Amino acid sequence: MSPFLVFGVIIAYFALLLVISYFTSRKADNNTFFTANKQSPWFLVAFGMVGATLSGVTFISVPGEVGNTNWTYLQFVMGNMVGYAVIALVLIPLFYRLKLVSIYEYLRDRFGQNSYLSGASFFLISQTIGASFRLFLAALVLQLAFFDSFGIPFYVTVLTTISLIWLYTFRGGIKTIVWTDTLQTTFLLLAVVVSIIMIIDHLDLNISQVFTVVTESEMSTIFEWDWRSGQNFFKTFLAGIFITIAMNGLDQNIMQKNLTISNTADAQKNILWFSITFFIATVLFLALGVLLYQYALAQGIGIPARTDELYPMLALNHFGMLAGIVFLLGIIAAAFSSADSALTSLTTSFCVDILNIKKHEVKNQNRTRMLVHIGFTILMFCVIIIFNSLNDSSVVSAVFKVAGFTYGPLLGLFAFGLLSKRPVYDKYVPLVVILSPIISVILDYNSAAWFNGYIFGFEILIVNAAITCLGLYLLKGKQPVKEV
Structure with a gap:
């Protein structure tokens, strides 16, 4: 493709995003930025969440990973479906009843x-790393498609992309995101469909032949039963459940969009319809992976x-x-x-949870939010540059591996809080949530030697959360538990 x-x-795409930002950010205040004034249509949020959940990781890594692990990723997605049901039936009613802006207020x-x-x-750490990894992929493609042709270094590519994100989100916040996500999901799914059509045309196949090619390929093997494998069904399925609960239900990034919907029932419909669409989209990505290798x-x-x-x-x-062109728009x-x-x-979590922005005067609230927004933009830029210098494995594995260690304490905290009425000595909780991922890393590194060849996969998240729960159980407090 011509660099020009x-x-x-790129210019046309971002111009469209800026137009959307202009209309969604008029008369915006902090309430608009954080909650979209609780006026988002549930079906719009559901469709837009597909693009946000799939991300650049799924878009690029999942089709390529088919050559390494076949369709075993679908076992993980099957677990995701159960996890989304838990979010809809358990977490959504809780968060709406408590009228939370940040879910960590619970x-x-x-x-x-x-x-x-x-x-x-832990959310701030996890999300910074995860979002930076995903944005790294987009910057890599832009570097390959445009910036390399003019000898522009990678850090300039990253700085350009992340500055453009800041530009269309700094005023409207989550209200703008709900609408831009709808546009972005459309381009993402369109890219997959067009790619499949192009491959079908190049290989001179009809629809029935495509179905045969995909289903009969060795790469379309879904289930792995070897208990020692990192792709074992039971490990992957369970990990899919708990990672979904942790990385979606206990993630301010995802739940902030759900909390922009006006009522609990519509928010639950949003989650359930989104999960169905997400499953279908993942199958499309896996089918594309087989066709890419065949091509x-x-x-x-x-x-x-x-x-x-x-x-x-x-x-x-x-x-x-x-x-x-469509691929470029999709990525x-x-x-x-x-x-x-x-x-x-x-920005929302840091302002609400760490700075307690609600105590500030209105004028200072806006200024504080703006400074925090700029700060996280700079931080993500630094993380991407560091990752570019260190990355040597599939990004999809790296993201979920990191998440297994950083989201584990979050899952443990919420699980213990919801499933137990036992009081906890709050003073020492930070020690527990720091030690649990450290212990998990040690177990993961030595698992093959210590457990007769057993290798942890995504289920390390469950182990991490269990260690957190055990630590909380040992920290029995004296104060009675408040009803929440």
Whole structure:
């Protein structure tokens, strides 16, 4: 693709986002930024959340990862479906009943101030790392498609992309995100469909032949029963449940969008319909992965050493101009639908949970929010640059591996709070939530030697949460538990 064509596509796309931002941020205040004034249509949020959840990680890494682990990722997504049901039926009613802006305020009411700050801090760490990893993928593609042609260094690419995100989110916040996510989800799904159509055309297949190619491929194997494997069904399925609860239900990034809906019933409908759409979209991505490898084999194209690069390489260099443009729109949409909401949720959590912004005067509230928003923009830029210098594995594995250690304490805190009425000595909770991921890392590193070849997969999150729950159980307090 011509670098100037790529540049034109990027400019047109962001111009559209800025137009949406203009209309959604008029007369915006902190309430608009944090909660969208509780006026978001549930079906709009549901559709937009598909793009935010799939993100650039799924868009690029999942199709490429099919060559390494087949369709075993679908076992994880099956667990996701159960997790979303738990969110809809348990967490959504709780958060609406408590009228929360930040979901971590629940921890203050249940345990105390130290637990509250611990939970919010772990979210801030987890979300900063996860969002930076996802945005890294988008910057990598833009570097390949445009910036390399002019000898522009990678850090300039990252600075440009993250500055554009800040530009269209700094006023409207979550209200703008709800609407831009709808646009971005449309481009993301359109990119997958167009890519599949292009492959079908190049390989001269009809619909029934495509179905046969995908279903009969060895790469379409879904279930793995070897208990020692990191892709074992039971480990992956359970991890899918608990990672969904932790990374969606206990994540301010995702739940902030749900909490912009006016009532509990509509928020539950949003989650259930979103989960169905998400499952179908994932199947499309996995089918695309099989077709990408079939196409490369038929055309005699070498598979890149890093499977993350397979889809971008084929879409930008082999599928034709239309597919290249749509792919570029898709990857930008996928990454930015995740990163923009992450930046907004990080700003919200830090302002509400750490700074307690509600105590400030209105004028100071706006100024404080703006400074925090800028601060997290700079922080994400730094994390992406560091990750670029260290990354040597599939990003999809890296993101969830990191999340297994940082979201574990959050899952443990909420699980113990909801399932137990036992009082906790709040003063020492920070020690528990710091030690549990450290112990989990040690177990993960030595599992093969200590447990007869057993290798932890995504289920390390469950172990991490269990250690947190055990630590909380040992910290029995004297004060009675308040009803929340």
